[in-house]
Amino acid sequence: MASGPPARKAGGMPRKHRIVLGGLAALILAAGGATLGAAIKGRPITVTKDTDLAFDLPAPVRESLYYASLAPNSHNAQMWQVTAYPSRGELAIALDPDRLLPVTDPAGREALISVGAFTENLVQSLEAYGYEVEVTTTQVAEAGRDGPVVIVHYGGNPGEPDGIGQQALEAMTLRHTEKGVMLALPLTAAQLEALAAVPGVTYFQDGSDGFAYLAGGTVTAYRDQANDLAARQELAGWLRLSNGEALAQRDGLPAEQLGITGITKTLYYLTTSQADLTGDSFANQGISRTEKQVDGAAGFAVLVGDDPITAGRDLERLWLAATRAGVSVQPMSQILEDPAAAAALPAALGLTGTPQMILRVGRVSGDYGQNLGLRRPLAEFVTNGEP
Numbered sequence: 001m002a003s004g005p006p007a008r009k010a011g012g013m014p015r016k017h018r019i020v021l022g023g024l025a026a027l028i029l030a031a032g033g034a035t036l037g038a039a040i041k042g043r044p045i046t047v048t049k050d051t052d053l054a055f056d057l058p059a060p061v062r063e064s065l066y067y068a069s070l071a072p073n074s075h076n077a078q079m080w081q082v083t084a085y086p087s088r089g090e091l092a093i094a095l096d097p098d099r100l101l102p103v104t105d106p107a108g109r110e111a112l113i114s115v116g117a118f119t120e121n122l123v124q125s126l127e128a129y130g131y132e133v134e135v136t137t138t139q140v141a142e143a144g145r146d147g148p149v150v151i152v153h154y155g156g157n158p159g160e161p162d163g164i165g166q167q168a169l170e171a172m173t174l175r176h177t178e179k180g181v182m183l184a185l186p187l188t189a190a191q192l193e194a195l196a197a198v199p200g201v202t203y204f205q206d207g208s209d210g211f212a213y214l215a216g217g218t219v220t221a222y223r224d225q226a227n228d229l230a231a232r233q234e235l236a237g238w239l240r241l242s243n244g245e246a247l248a249q250r251d252g253l254p255a256e257q258l259g260i261t262g263i264t265k266t267l268y269y270l271t272t273s274q275a276d277l278t279g280d281s282f283a284n285q286g287i288s289r290t291e292k293q294v295d296g297a298a299g300f301a302v303l304v305g306d307d308p309i310t311a312g313r314d315l316e317r318l319w320l321a322a323t324r325a326g327v328s329v330q331p332m333s334q335i336l337e338d339p340a341a342a343a344a345l346p347a348a349l350g351l352t353g354t355p356q357m358i359l360r361v362g363r364v365s366g367d368y369g370q371n372l373g374l375r376r377p378l379a380e381f382v383t384n385g386e387p
């Protein structure tokens with residue numbers, strides 16, 4: 001006869017134990033469900049690019065418009081709109097009046113810098129695909145659309161990007177805003193050279209008086225802004241509180257774009273409500289994050305320039321050069337968003353010209369990282385200008 005454990009009799013367990021075990025199982029299941037839910041909330045976001053349009057535009061031009069949209073822009077508001085004129089090979093880039101930041105950027109200076117950065121990526125991408133490109137800027141005076149418009153004309157025969165073109169496109173997909181703490185180590189000579197890729201850049205290394213002024217001024221200006229209800233509300237409108245919301249909107253700042261990843265992302269999404277975003281505790285977290293950021297950097301680079309669109313193109317050229325050299329970058333704009341602090345900056349730092357961007361720069365430990373690619377489908381910002 002086969003030996004072994006005796007068969008368990010059905011219903012052999014005392015009723016009291018059955019209830020306790022049943023309750024435990026329910027608890028484990030609930031905890032498992034909650035853990036699963038939390039894991040899903042904290043899952044890294046994956047964005048698929050969408051270059052479909054309802055009208056004919058050559059594939060390399062659509063690809064180039066996608067790369068253009070990877071440009072840096074305030075609050076990831078993507079305040080550009082493009083009108084395409086396929087028959088004459090023209091793209092007209094203007095500000096989208098519904099995507100501006102009137103509280104922190106009342107003059108639209110940062111919006112135009114963002115349009116400039118978009119233009120630079122567009123030009124470099126079209127050239128990577130073999131087009132010849134010309135750029136002009138005009139002024140439109142129509143009601144509701146008044147302001148500068150950048151016209152990008154492309155001609156010639158496109159083809160597959162060569163090695164240099166591939167490298168340019170790759171740099172655009174790697175470039176991103178680094179919100180984490182950087183190593184407080186000096187940049188190498190080659191990295192410093194990369195920061196001089198455009199004229200108008202002055203570098204203030206950690207330990208210098210200029211660095212201390214920028215670090216202290218950034219925290220003060222950030223604190224003032226974080227205590228301003230209108231600025232809090234404006235920012236809150238662009239913060240995303242789940243992967244689902246970020247993917248539905250395809251713009252704004254999800255956890256990753258605040259430097260919050262992994263388990264902290266899960267906790268942030270689980271514990272933060274829309275109402276919290278304008279509260280004191282959230283503002284204070286932003287202030288302490290900023291204090292840590294200015295403590296962890298190799299230096300600050302300040303870009304001066306008269307015209308914001310040109311400054312935006314310069315910013316992107318500088319940032320792409322930095323990306324290729326392994327230098328991480330985070331714009332820190334709060335000083336420039338405070339009129340009095342911005343006006344005092346040139347004299348304090350010995351700069352000639354109008355400061356347009358303040359960038360925290362340095363190296364990160366480990367992988368350089370890449371762009372999250374949270375950008376709207378082309379069809380949402382490109383329209384056909386021809387009948």
Ligand SMILES: Cc1cc2nc3c(=O)[nH]c(=O)nc-3n(C[C@H](O)[C@H](O)[C@H](O)COP(=O)(O)O)c2cc1C
Pocket residue numbers: 070071072073074075076110111113114117175176177178179252253257330331332333334371372
């Ligand atoms: C004009 C301008 C100002 C910006 N100011 C800030 C800033 O003060 N702090 C910050 O962390 N990022 C700033 N950024 C970076 C944007 O938040 C970032 O480009 C946007 O969220 C898209 O993310 P990405 O750069 O990783 O593609 C700024 C970008 C631009 C173009």
